[in-house]
Amino acid sequence: MLKCIRSRKDGVMIDIRVIPDSKKEGFRYDEGSERLGVWVSEPASKGKANKAILKKFSKIFGNCEIISGKSSRRKTILIKGVCIEEVERILEG
Template identity: 45%
Template sequence: MEPVALDALRKAGNDLLVDIEVSPGSGRFEIASYDEWRKRLVVKVKSPPEKGKANREIMKEFSKICGKDVEIISGHKSRHKTLRIYGMDPEAFLSLLQEF
């Protein structure tokens, strides 16, 4: 992941806010790239965007990657979402992304 991905991350107390753009209906879950124009991580998900399936997949997979609780705090019905990762700092998150 490029270092400019920091633009997609913001601290909120002890938590981390992550701006993402979702591409549903992909073959697998993947944090694909960083969109420098929108300043968002591009996330591909298997689930279709219906009845919250894609949102549940996003929270589950990010929680698995980070080992932390994850919540979607904005964009529930949009491709552009903001995640809150509880108890995470930007450096640790970027380090996990590089391993992913």
């Protein structure tokens, strides 16, 4: 199990580290920070990177929101209505 994923009664939380303004997009688990690294092409200004992150995670998982770190590169995302096994399967697959 990835250490960045935690279960909650209304869904699953994922701790992420955002890399904005990137030439590539995607995600990969970083064992050093114990967070999921998320690369987005949008800049960190005016919430553009946050919107890109939510769009990416919503497309994969459905209903999600940033619950902490809205102005930081270290964030926690809540994915509602899913189980931890489903999230792990998708992220590790």
